[in-house]
Amino acid sequence: MNTPLELLLLSVLLYLAGALGSLLLARRESLAILCSGVTGLLGGVVGVVASLPVLLSGTTQRFVTDGPFAFAHFAARLDPLAALMVFVISVLVAVCSLYATAYVREYAGRGAWAMGFFMNLFVASMVALVVSDNAFYFLIFFEMMSLASYFLVIFDQHEEAVSAGFLYFLIAHAGSVLIMAAFFILYSHSGNLDFDSFRALHLTGPMASLVFLLAFVGFGAKAGMVPLHSWLPRAHPAAPSHASALMSGVMVKVGVFGIIKVGIDLLGATASWWGLLVLAVGAISAVLGVLYALAEKDLKRLLAYSTVENVGIILMGVGAGMVGIAAHLPLLAAIGLLAAFYHLLNHAAFKGLLFLGAGAILYRTHTKDMDQLGGLATRMPWTAGAFLIGAMAICALPPLNGFVSEWFTYQALFSMGGTSDIFLRLAGPVGMVMLALTGALAAACFVKAYGLSFSGLPRSAHAEHAQEAPLPMVIAMLLLAGFIVLCGVGAAWVSPVMATVAASLTQSATAPVAIGHTLFPGDPGQAHLSIPLVTVLLLALPMLPILLVAGLRGARLGRRHGGDAWACGYAQEQAMVPSAAGFAAQPLGQMFAPLYRVRDTLDPGSVSRRAVQWCIDATTRLEPLWDAKVVQGVVEGVQWSGRKIQHLQHGDFRVYCLYVVATLVVLLLVAV
């Protein structure tokens, strides 16, 4: 039990044991909750221990056995990229499992044991997926992951959850069909399902581009990139909050992982237009994702849309890296991929934290409508503090981790702008502007999210009577907040590790990215940045005004808080209360109105809804045709003859006598 792969196996077995235990303890739900939580926590810790040596050394571990099927080897490969994914998954799973031990009590009596089962199965399949090195097993685990998470989405069983789950099911499977097609093309050329044989192919030309496009769209649907994102803001918020955290924090990254795996690892990123395509889709996802997040009033949906944004930012880094590989610019490739990997790690941390924070709010107030919240900072101070750190990190504010990864993304795009190819010179700075726009919109979005939830006065009775979340939930959130600060301030130690992962994919020497505590994008002349210095200054400089205020205290009285805020006589006016629809969303909604309209016209959900509606309309018009033309004709004919026959029944006694006589005469004539 000491090689990384064995430890990883132990971690997966722990998750499976948790799933099974949860299933067996269905009658004793509190035990089932504890069982799945503790095994998840242990599995996560073991996963971290398994992945760290591989990450730090940059080596690759392989294991191959025949497995039960003749056509596919069971191959596991723990390379630095897979180790990074295992690390990210394990960290978040450990924290979320700790959180779940308290949070899932909310679901006691409503099948909490089933939640533990699907949750552990979901995690186990993700971990197995990222290390599997054979297309067949890769797809099996991919399906397992989609199905287990589908059951988590529909867990609440209300109408919105079921319909969101159905949309998720459809899009996830449409995606996996495309991925299967991509793998099938590779298989038909190599004759073997092992990824190693795909790597040895060195496919080029239109066939390689076809494979890449299939995989890009297929995995992109999983990653939630625009325009295949419509399921994400519906499915992620429907799941229980710790599952939302895992889905937004790591499951979408499996999509990004797939794009990197096929585009760079298997196909070698041979054409530079692939990278430009990924970059463009990433930039559009980033801007549109955050713009739509801004318009939301449901806190969890806002967070889910912001996942679309962050996947976009990661894809921008991946795109820059792919361009660098294709154009033989090793530094650009290294910095672009470094930025992508760093942001992948960071996003898992802060989006996980924010979803756990939203879950804590939901746990205490039973609402995620921001118009019903407010004033929670005084009632849930620890949750508020952790959420604020997450919000600052996701807005890329220095000195937290989001800033470092976005800084590297900017630097990658900047060095792209300094190349000689006109397309790259154009694409780099355009990407930087879109990233800047994204950053400003994200700030607006998270000022709104924090401000409406935690600041001001409570806007409902639930919010007014809220109290701090249970201890395990608070500890989980604080752990993630601490991790965010570490990943930010310790950037000079994290970045070289990410550079090693990038180097393992570009097959070149590791790019120098840090000396001492100073970061630089390969070339110190282009830029350099010391996060510890910025941190120290940002913490020390506010001391100056604090000393100034304290020194000039004189006869000044202490701070006094009390009474209502000044409202200029509009205190009872509902329109003046800060609301989700009004804050920043209203002015920006008007200024960016065309981009909001795009959502409705381009959204595959609404397009398919319109198509379905057309079909329904057509069939509702076709279906009565038979009735109208044939059945109705017969009915009318019968009625018409009935009316004619009515004339026989005259009501006169003498006429009836005449009928009797006439009938007798006719019968006599017939008889004779």
Place this chain on the structure above:
Amino acid sequence: MPSFDLLCLAVLQAVVLLAIAPLMTGVSRMIRARMHSRRGPGVLQDYRDIVKLLKRQDVAPASAGFVFQATPYVLLGAMLLLAMALPVFTRHSPVGAAADLITFAYVFALARFFFALSGLDSGSSFAGIGASREVTMGVLVEPTMILSLVVVALVEGSTNLGSMSASIAGGYLQAPMAILLAMAAFAFTVFIEMGKLPFDMAEAEQELQEGPLTEYSGASLAVLKLGLGLKKIVLAQFLLGVFLPFGNLDTFTAGDIALAVFALPAKLLAIFVLAGLIENSMARGRYMLTSRVTWIGFGCAVLAFVFYLTGL
């Protein structure tokens, strides 16, 4: 870590900029008064205001939370960081490891984040509207700011403000048209960020950009006013330091030092007088139509980028 001498220089320039901040905002007020045909309060009024406020008690609504209390200090701290890292007297930045244009943009974002959040955190509906406008302006301004600086950075091959400044001061303008247009676009964003008409009129209207100030009082208001004043100086010096570093030190000789010490207030004064003149010849625009005006600045920056691409 920067050397001890450079750190002293950094602290010195931050202190100098902080000390002259109320003077420069006082000059703005005086220009406005004169253009309104008023006598005005005199250029030292802002010092008197701040000293008076520092003696007063802090009073805040019951709903105000810890973000509200922390914001004045965070804002002033962030601006002091920028003041330390800017090239002020010298051509290179004394704290090069913090003087990156992206770092600058995001430290401004940090200040904006807290300033806007303090508006919501006060619980006042007017401050909330001010916060909404503050973040909206950020969305309209930041892309232009980044693009105009990136054009210069691309010309000079570095995103470090000190390197950019030194390259421009060194006289080798490689793409003069692009740099001039980028300077125009950047000056436009600086003008907006300084909180000027037609985008803002902080002295009169509570709900505008300085709206989050509504609930502040006493010492907190004094610190916040200092911070906002310093923000204006830092923005002006950002423009001067990157695009017009003429007169800044290259070598530490007595003549050069005297020139730099003289050039700094003269250039800042010129910027503030110019901004004051433009501001007071404007009418206030409708807030919802602001985006139509900011397109001019963005268009200017795009043009600068096109000129850079074509090598003009």
